[in-house]
Amino acid sequence: MPAQVISGKEVAAQIRRELKSEVEQLTGKGIQPGLAVILVGDDPASHSYVKGKEKASIELGFYSEIHRLEASVSEENVLALISKLNGDPKIHGILVQLPLPGHISEKKVIQAINPDKDVDGFHPENVGNMYIGLPAFLPCTPHGVIQMLKRSDVDIKGKHAVVLGRSNIVGKPMAQLLLAEDATVTICHSRTIDLPAITRQADILIAAVGKAGMVTADMVKPGAVVIDVGVNRVEGKLVGDCQFDEVSRVASLITPVPGGVGPMTITMLMYNTVESAKRSLN
Numbered sequence: 133m134p135a136q137v138i139s140g141k142e143v144a145a146q147i148r149r150e151l152k153s154e155v156e157q158l159t160g161k162g163i164q165p166g167l168a169v170i171l172v173g174d175d176p177a178s179h180s181y182v183k184g185k186e187k188a189s190i191e192l193g194f195y196s197e198i199h200r201l202e203a204s205v206s207e208e209n210v211l212a213l214i215s216k217l218n219g220d221p222k223i224h225g226i227l228v229q230l231p232l233p234g235h236i237s238e239k240k241v242i243q244a245i246n247p248d249k250d251v252d253g254f255h256p257e258n259v260g261n262m263y264i265g266l267p268a269f270l271p272c273t274p275h276g277v278i279q280m281l282k283r284s285d286v287d288i289k290g291k292h293a294v295v296l297g298r299s300n301i302v303g304k305p306m307a308q309l310l311l312a313e314d315a316t317v318t319i320c321h322s323r324t325i326d327l328p329a330i331t332r333q334a335d336i337l338i339a340a341v342g343k344a345g346m347v348t349a350d351m352v353k354p355g356a357v358v359i360d361v362g363v364n365r366v367e368g369k370l371v372g373d374c375q376f377d378e379v380s381r382v383a384s385l386i387t388p389v390p391g392g393v394g395p396m397t398i399t400m401l402m403y404n405t406v407e408s409a410k411r412s413l414n
């Protein structure tokens with residue numbers, strides 16, 4: 133039997149409905165969640181993601197600001213803008229779209245964001261709090277994956293989850309959030325010896341390497357749940373890290389690309405911004 137496809141679009145729409153009613157309540161109390169996005173340069177993919185974020189903000193009734201800066205902007209000016217947004221009471225969330233041009237330090241920029249407005253969950257304070265299980269803004273992509281699993285009734289507890297990829301924004305926090313759900317977690321990556329032998333042990337396989345179609349059917353245990361986090365552009369088309377057709381003949385559940393994890397990422401950004409606005413009530 134071919135795998136059932138988990139629609140990220142549908143799960144995202146469900147969460148957005150929940151958020152919308154929270155936004156209405158907050159706005160009624162005089163707090164409209166506000167999100168500021170900073171976009172540096174003219175990378176077409178980044179512009180397209182930022183458009184998606186703007187669309188979702190408007191749909192949910194947020195106050196939204198997009199700051200489009202030229203690729204040649206100085207680091208000092210970006211830091212000054214962040215400092216201004218840190219002090220702006222209309223703004224509950226600040227997101228600096230990555231990657232940044234080479235002359236601007238991502239580390240400095242991320243650390244300049246007030247951790248209470250760091251809705252990406254990239255600031256070391258949020259990363260550290262997430263790691264030890266204290267309240268924190270959770271990074272949007274791995275948090276979105278957890279939400280997809282839970283809302284599709286996937287039992288995580290005690291299962292062997294294998295995370296393929298070890299980036300700071302997906303692989304590492306993904307492993308930590310799965311561990312917090314009582315999974316048994318293995319992280320593997322491009323240097324792992326005999327990768328298929330490891331990925332075949334996965335009850336839940338998270339593909340987050342950023343290599344188009346590298347996960348093939350022989351790497352997947354029959355009946356596994358496969359979450360494809362890949363966003364690769366091949367000849368202008370968006371494709372995931374999995375060979376969808378062959379893997380879906382082996383897996384029990386699978387996420388598509390597009391229409392899988394991507395819409396969840398944006399939704400969890402909205403979720404964090406609402407959380408931040410709620411905190412400002414107290």
Ligand SMILES: Nc1nc(=O)c2c([nH]1)NC[C@@H]1CN(c3ccc(C(=O)N[C@@H](CCC(=O)O)C(=O)O)cc3)C=[N+]21
Binds near residue numbers: 181393
């Ligand atoms: N500070 C920062 N935070 C991010 O969260 C961040 C970032 N920088 N830089 C780039 C990556 C990538 N990312 C995506 C978000 C949504 C889709 C998405 O919605 N994709 C749609 C398709 C969109 C399309 O076709 O272009 C889908 O998969 O269905 C994809 C990718 C967020 N990122």
